[in-house]
Amino acid sequence: MTGLYTEPVQDLIDELGRLPGVGPKSAQRIAFHLLKVPEQDASRLAHAITEVKRRVQFCDTCFNIAESAQCELCSDSRRDSSVICVVEEPKDIVAVERTQEFRGRYHVLQGAINPIEGIGPDQLRVRELLERIRGDVVQEVILCTNPNIEGEATAMYLARLLEPVGINVTRIASGLPVGGDLDYADELTLGRALEGRRSVES
Amino acid sequence: MTGLYTEPVQDLIDELGRLPGVGPKSAQRIAFHLLKVPEQDASRLAHAITEVKRRVQFCDTCFNIAESAQCELCSDSRRDSSVICVVEEPKDIVAVERTQEFRGRYHVLQGAINPIEGIGPDQLRVRELLERIRGDVVQEVILCTNPNIEGEATAMYLARLLEPVGINVTRIASGLPVGGDLDYADELTLGRALEGRRSVES
Numbered sequence: 485m486t487g488l489y490t491e492p493v494q495d496l497i498d499e500l501g502r503l504p505g506v507g508p509k510s511a512q513r514i515a516f517h518l519l520k521v522p523e524q525d526a527s528r529l530a531h532a533i534t535e536v537k538r539r540v541q542f543c544d545t546c547f548n549i550a551e552s553a554q555c556e557l558c559s560d561s562r563r564d565s566s567v568i569c570v571v572e573e574p575k576d577i578v579a580v581e582r583t584q585e586f587r588g589r590y591h592v593l594q595g596a597i598n599p600i601e602g603i604g605p606d607q608l609r610v611r612e613l614l615e616r617i618r619g620d621v622v623q624e625v626i627l628c629t630n631p632n633i634e635g636e637a638t639a640m641y642l643a644r645l646l647e648p649v650g651i652n653v654t655r656i657a658s659g660l661p662v663g664g665d666l667d668y669a670d671e672l673t674l675g676r677a678l679e680g681r682r683s684v685e686s
Numbered sequence: 687m688t689g690l691y692t693e694p695v696q697d698l699i700d701e702l703g704r705l706p707g708v709g710p711k712s713a714q715r716i717a718f719h720l721l722k723v724p725e726q727d728a729s730r731l732a733h734a735i736t737e738v739k740r741r742v743q744f745c746d747t748c749f750n751i752a753e754s755a756q757c758e759l760c761s762d763s764r765r766d767s768s769v770i771c772v773v774e775e776p777k778d779i780v781a782v783e784r785t786q787e788f789r790g791r792y793h794v795l796q797g798a799i800n801p802i803e804g805i806g807p808d809q810l811r812v813r814e815l816l817e818r819i820r821g822d823v824v825q826e827v828i829l830c831t832n833p834n835i836e837g838e839a840t841a842m843y844l845a846r847l848l849e850p851v852g853i854n855v856t857r858i859a860s861g862l863p864v865g866g867d868l869d870y871a872d873e874l875t876l877g878r879a880l881e882g883r884r885s886v887e888s
Contacts, residue, residue, distance in 0.1 A: 489780065490753050492741045496734040502727070504719045510707050512777060517706045518735060519742060519751060520796070525704070526739045532698040533732040536717070537725050539694045549721060551692050575714060578691065594722070 493519070545616070547592040547609050549574045557590060564588045566623040570613065570642065572596050572630060580628060588626075591616065596634035597641055605641060613642075617649060624652040631658050695721070747818070749794040749811045751776045759792060766790040768825040772815065772844065774798050774832060782830060790828075793818065798836035799843055807843060815844075819851060826854040833860050 489497065493515055500511035518526050542548070543555035550556070557563065557577070567588030571577055577590050593608040617625065627642055629635035639655055646653045659677035660669050669677070691699065695717060702713035720728050744750070745757035752758070759765065759779070769790030773779055779792050795810040819827065829844055831837035841857055848855045861879035862871050871879070 489776075490742060490751055490758075492734070492738045492753075493751055496738045499731040499734040502731075503716045505712050505715060513707060514705045515738070516775060516777065518738060519744075523739055526735055529701040529704075530732040530735040532694070532701040533720060533728055533735075536694045536698045536720060537728045540692060540721060542721075549692055549695055551694075556692075573718060574691075575718065 542592075542594075546590045547574075547594055547612065548577055548590060562587075565621050567626065568613075568616065568622055568624070569626045569628050571628045572635065572638070576628065576630075586626075588624075593629070593638065596629055596638040598634045598637075605645075608638070610642070610645070614645070614649075617646070617651060622651060624654060627653065627655045631656075744794075744796075748792045749776075749796055749814070750779055750792060764789075767823050769828065770815075770818065770824055770826070771828045771830050773830045774837065774840070778830065778832075788828075790826075795831070795840065798831055798840040800836045800839075807847075810840070812844070812847070816847070816851075819848070819853060824853060826856060829855065829857045833858075 496515045496518065497508075497511045500506055500514050501508055503511075506514070518529075539551055540549055541551075541553075543550040543558055544553045545558045546555060548555040548557060550558075564587050567586075568591050569580060569586055569588055570591045570593060571580065572593050572595060574592055577592065580586050580590075591609065591613050593610065593613070595603050595608050597603060597605065597608070613625075616622065625642075625646055627639040629638045643653050643655070657680050658673065659680055660666065660673060666674070698717045698720065699710075699713045702708055702716050703710055705713075708716070720731075741753055742751055743753075743755075745752040745760055746755045747760045748757060750757040750759060752760075766789050769788075770793050771782060771788055771790055772793045772795060773782065774795050774797060776794055779794065782788050782792075793811065793815050795812065795815070797805050797810050799805060799807065799810070815827075818824065827844075827848055829841040831840045845855050845857070859882050860875065861882055862868065862875060868876070
C-alpha cells in the first residue's frame, strides 16, 4: 500500500481533515462512513458542496449569504435603513431575526478580531461598514458581536472607530439568560448583569 | 427566507449533519467554512468524495477497501492463507499491519454487534467468513475485534459460532499497554492483565 490507505481514501481523509472541528480521527471515521453509504448518499453531499459554491455568494452590501448580488434582507424595502446591526457571521442574523425584535439592516463582519489567528480589522468587513454609514441615513449602529473575548474586542474596536462619526453606537446587553438560575451564573455574567441593572418600571 | 437559510446552504447543512460525529452546530460551522473558502478548495473536497465512490470498493474476499475486486493484501501470494485475522473495520488492518507481526490474511466484519444500533450478525460479514473457512486451508482464526463491549460481544459470538468447525480460534490479549503505568490502569484492564498472566521465560 502506498501510504496507509489507497490513494482516493487518503485524499478524502486529507480533505475532510481540513474542515473546522474535524480532526484526523473524525476525518477517517467520516471517510469510512462515506465508503459504506449508498452511492447516491455520497453524491448528494458532493452535489450540495458544489451547488453551494455555484449558487451562493455574499451580499454586496451587508455580506450576508445571498443567491444574487443583494441578499433578501437588503432587498426588502420595508426594513429600516437607519439602524445597522453588526454581527460576526450570517448565522447570527438568523438568531437576531428569530427574536422578531429588529427590523433594521445588518452588516456581517465575517469574523471577529482574533490576534492569535491573525485576524485583524483588515480581514473583516470593517471598511465596508464605514462606507455604509458615510451618508446621513444611518442613525444607529448596534454592535451585536458575541459576548466573548473576540466579540468584545471587536465591539470595543468598532465603538472607538465609530465615535468620531457622531452616530449612536450601542452594544447588546450582557446579563443572566432568561430562565437561567442565579447560582449557576458565572461571576462575570452576574457582574455584567449587576453593572447593567435598570430601574424597574411599575 | 424559506427555512432559516437559503436553500443550497440548508441542503449542505442537512447533508453534513448526516455524517457520523457531525452535529447540527458543526454542520453549520463546516457549511459556512465551505462558503468562505476559495472555490477550488471546496471542489477538491467534492471531487474526493466522488472519486472515492467511483474508484474504491470493498474486496470480494475480505471486505477490506480495494481499488479492484481483490484488495492488495488478498492478491499478495506471499501471505499465509492458513491464518485469518478478523477485524471490525479496514482501519484496523492498517493498525495490525503496522505491528509487522502478522503475515496472514484478514477478514473485515464491517462493524461489530451492537443491539442498540440494530447491528446483529446479519448486518456484518459473518456469513462470508464462514464460507472462507469452509475448506481445509484455514487453521486459525484470530478474533481481533476491539476490546470494548461491542467488540467483545462480537468475539464471543464468533468464538461460539466457530467452535463446531474445529479450527483454532484465538482472541488478542487484553492487558496493560506497553509503556503504561500500573496506577493509571483501570481495574478492568488490570484485572485482565492478571487473568492473562504468563510464566516468565528466562
